[in-house]
Amino acid sequence: MEHSAGDAVGTAPGPVLDAAGIRRTMQRLAHEIVERNGGVEHLVLVGVQRRGVTIAERLAAFIEEFEGASVPIGRLDVTLHRDDLASRGLRSSPQPSDLPDIEDQHLVLVDDVLFTGRTVRAALDSLNDFGRPHLVRLAVLIDRGHRELPIRADIVGKNIPTMRTDQVQVLLEEDDGRDAVVVIPGGDRA
Numbered sequence: 001m002e003h004s005a006g007d008a009v010g011t012a013p014g015p016v017l018d019a020a021g022i023r024r025t026m027q028r029l030a031h032e033i034v035e036r037n038g039g040v041e042h043l044v045l046v047g048v049q050r051r052g053v054t055i056a057e058r059l060a061a062f063i064e065e066f067e068g069a070s071v072p073i074g075r076l077d078v079t080l081h082r083d084d085l086a087s088r089g090l091r092s093s094p095q096p097s098d099l100p101d102i103e104d105q106h107l108v109l110v111d112d113v114l115f116t117g118r119t120v121r122a123a124l125d126s127l128n129d130f131g132r133p134h135l136v137r138l139a140v141l142i143d144r145g146h147r148e149l150p151i152r153a154d155i156v157g158k159n160i161p162t163m164r165t166d167q168v169q170v171l172l173e174e175d176d177g178r179d180a181v182v183v184i185p186g187g188d189r190a
Contacts, residue, residue, distance in 0.1 A: 016142075019179035047076065048078060049078070050095075050175065054174050055111075075098050109127075114151075138151070162183060167184040169184065
């Protein structure tokens with residue numbers, strides 16, 4: 001039986017991706033980004049603070065490695081555009097956003113986990129403050145389903161079926177001291 005990314009199917013606790021799996025997945029994402037863009041011309045990667053920035057930096061390094069060209073990277077904080085800070089217990093102190101010129105560029109918004117879609121909606125709202133890109137694509141390392149908004153990623157590293165109450169943690173060497181994607185079961189699965 002096939003399941004879509006939005007189905008409520010539990011997954012076993014523990015690591016879903018180890019360091020080697022994350023590296024392979026990011027290499028594939030980088031290749032797909034370049035392929036979808038038709039090269040690196042006009043390409044800008046924008047990471048959503050915090051881990052999306054780290055992922056964007058790694059993707060840019062892979063792209064430079066196999067294309068021989070550097071790609072501009074931006075960092076985007078969406079805190080002020082979120083509509084779910086209080087309900088999800090999220091931090092409310094914004095970090096600075098730093099974007100290159102995005103006007104008429106082919107922007108790839110990069111995040112670690114796609115869940116409800118609210119972070120992506122906030123990111124799109126926030127981008128309006130910086131200009132009007134020619135197009136925006138969404139690349140995520142993990143898509144865990146359970147959307148609350150009509151948003152989907154264009155480029156997905158790995159689809160992980162989860163229960164809505166599960167936690168998906170993306171751990172990255174630069175931020176957490178190791179690379180892993182872990183699912184932590186969260187509550188009653190009845």
